[in-house]
Amino acid sequence: MTNPDTTAPASVLPGLLRVHRGQLVAVAVIGLVLGIVAILFPGASLLTVAILFGIYLIASGLFRITAAFVAEGLGTGMRWLSGLLGLLIMVAGVICLSNPFQSLVVLAVVIGAGWILEGIVDLAGGVRGTIHPRWFGWVSGIVSIAAGVAMFVLPAAGVLALVSIGGILLIVVSTTTLLALPRRSENPA
Template structure:
């Protein structure tokens, strides 16, 4: 089933709504991509603040689990409470010092890529889904990217913002060229 098959079955009002949604989100995507390209520093600051806010809410949720999770064993409640307090404090610090939170975010991303890379390398021996050499190469690239992200965090994050902004603009433009056909005009 293709996108065309689906759009042929939609009522005219729904098809118009889909088209309008694609146009609006594409225009917003293009504008956001341009803003990120023109003001990468401000974009990184917004990312830092959003990261801090997410840490704050994750910490608060963990604390909630520690106090409200009556079905959880006592040890898990303590773990949730301690993690919640640490993450909540990290979120507050990150909100007060967003520049440092970007460095922390870069370390998180880098460590995640390193673990993912080693996971790919070790999984290459018994995966039926991809050639072993491809999994190993993918893992090595991921480990290297993680090390670069940690070692050169500001350059790596700025590059990530630029690449993401360009991808957002390109994908948004492509979406505009793949709009479903307009509903047929009613016969008079």
Template structure:
């Protein structure tokens, strides 16, 4: 089944035109953004890092709010939430006003996340608690840990590679979306008088 068939079955005829228009616009934007990420990975990374810094600021403010508002939590947990909130907020502010720090911070967060994922996969392989074959968990775990370490050691290079891969994927997915647009619905013929 193609996407066009799925859309046609899920949208009334009156909405197909609007769905097509929205998909065309988002695909064109996706192609442009993907090309920008491929051609200029450095500025793309800085923009993503600044958005990451803004998200840290929001997350820090939310944690601080939780520390004061979550009266059902113990005082120790609330204090911990407050301290974590302040640290995350400060990291976000520093990263926002220093794009170089924002890029480094983004790389460290991604690297640590990959390392934790790799360790979790290896643990799943050792304890046989994973739902995937053991060999796959071991391979996935090793690759994730190595990728996390490389991300932390070579942050700018690693993020550029991610920008290139992300840009290529965005262009490919946007083109695929354009190729699978829902078919136009023909207006019913006017009855002859």
């Protein structure tokens, strides 16, 4: 007597591979298109990201305001905090939508600050010997600090460069996904 649990996966596997393969193809094709658009139209891509970010902030703010009214178990102070925070987030979203490129400059400055802090940590790790080899910590720290300073000095150019590099990487990843697809079975079950 055979156990039905042991035969089920073998009979389901071709169907799962077909669905999985189709999903991978769709995601890879979308990735290729988005990567090409990001490289050909970096300004439009940035504008789209800024607009989507603004919409996200407005939706997030609305969620927090709604939560302030309907969440169970919140004290009065937390309700006020959630509502005010939601209002501030919504205002930030409206500001992003009113001047999307300015919000990208703010994003570039935040990225730059993060890279500078990361560079300081890497330099300290190289000096203290916690990163091996030590020179790698120094090089990594110097490169991170230089990239952070570049984002401060030329934030718009820095964000455009990130979009272009991201587009190239998206094309590479999507292409490798297509090349690594599971092969179709010759005799379907």
